Amino acid sequence: CQTGEVAADPQLYDQSYLSPVTIGNSELMLDFDTGSADLWCFSTESPAVQSAGHGLYNPSTGTELDGAFWDITYGDQSAASGNVFADKVVVGGVTATKQAIEAATSVSYEFTEDVASDGLLGLAFSSINTILPQPQTTFFDTVRNTLAKAVFTVDLKKGAAGSYTFGYIDSSKYSGAITYVPVNTANGFWQFTADGYSGGGNNASTGRGGVAIADTGTSLLYLPASVAKGYYSGVQGASFDFRQGGYTLPCSATPPDFNVAIGGKTFTVPGSYINYAPLRAGSSTCFGGIQADSGIGFSIFGDVFLKAVYAIFDDSGSSPKLGFAAQ
Numbered sequence: 001c002q003t004g005e006v007a008a009d010p011q012l013y014d015q016s017y018l019s020p021v022t023i024g025n026s027e028l029m030l031d032f033d034t035g036s037a038d039l040w041c042f043s044t045e046s047p048a049v050q051s052a053g054h055g056l057y058n059p060s061t062g063t064e065l066d067g068a069f070w071d072i073t074y075g076d077q078s079a080a081s082g083n084v085f086a087d088k089v090v091v092g093g094v095t096a097t098k099q100a101i102e103a104a105t106s107v108s109y110e111f112t113e114d115v116a117s118d119g120l121l122g123l124a125f126s127s128i129n130t131i132l133p134q135p136q137t138t139f140f141d142t143v144r145n146t147l148a149k150a151v152f153t154v155d156l157k158k159g160a161a162g163s164y165t166f167g168y169i170d171s172s173k174y175s176g177a178i179t180y181v182p183v184n185t186a187n188g189f190w191q192f193t194a195d196g197y198s199g200g201g202n203n204a205s206t207g208r209g210g211v212a213i214a215d216t217g218t219s220l221l222y223l224p225a226s227v228a229k230g231y232y233s234g235v236q237g238a239s240f241d242f243r244q245g246g247y248t249l250p251c252s253a254t255p256p257d258f259n260v261a262i263g264g265k266t267f268t269v270p271g272s273y274i275n276y277a278p279l280r281a282g283s284s285t286c287f288g289g290i291q292a293d294s295g296i297g298f299s300i301f302g303d304v305f306l307k308a309v310y311a312i313f314d315d316s317g318s319s320p321k322l323g324f325a326a327q
């Protein structure tokens, strides 16, 4: 029975967290993303103008899946596509001997510019894997029957290295009880229902909960527009900036803590997490860590929320569930 742990290294402003993954005989830094289900990486097949500065997977160690291709577009409109190989993948000591590796032959500029990241490792449900004609399994689904327990956990931190574990829950990483809620897998995400919110101005319109997904690949916390508006109504100098496409606030502000009720338990996001990052280097105006989820169709509990809790992604029972505990 396999278990393992791998570091999650924060990038600038915690915009993303990268973990070392061995694929074939390359070690690459991948962004673990519970909001998608493709394991893709830059490769020796990627155009040099797109892959300059990135670690590359060399498919010579793998076996091509003939006729298979993939093409993914994320919620932020970044995109990548390519072909598919089966190869050995090792994450924190957990080995998948034949994992579908999606080698990029084309990526959008967002990935080219993010030279620290060599690709993504999807941890959503394999039902939304984009490989055609036959979708393939995520790393977690590939190894889950070899794990001591079919779970992985997420322990992200603000401005510091966190970790992912596979196959076990680490009791040293949380305090108090774990609160579990059921997961609806219909959309392929770790989707749950938040009971309600409070904190900030007009108490962030408490009581209005809603459908949400736990998404390590999203930096911020996207909430119903009324909740986001209510929160910032209590923050001096905060406003919705159409040019920036979201709420901004003075970098000097100390925003109030924000509370989320899930499964009858309240989890608190420290206000400092919500003063997210300067609009550009040296700016005294910062982008807010809470934004409106308008147009998305559900709320997204990204890293601003996840770095305030210990999260358990549990597929060990008759149906998947999410656990949250105080860090």
Ligand SMILES: Cc1cc(CN)n(C)n1
Binding pocket: 033, 034, 035, 036, 074, 075, 076, 078, 215, 216, 217, 218
């Ligand atoms: C590359 C990427 C991943 C995600 C979240 N699943 N987004 C929004 N963009």
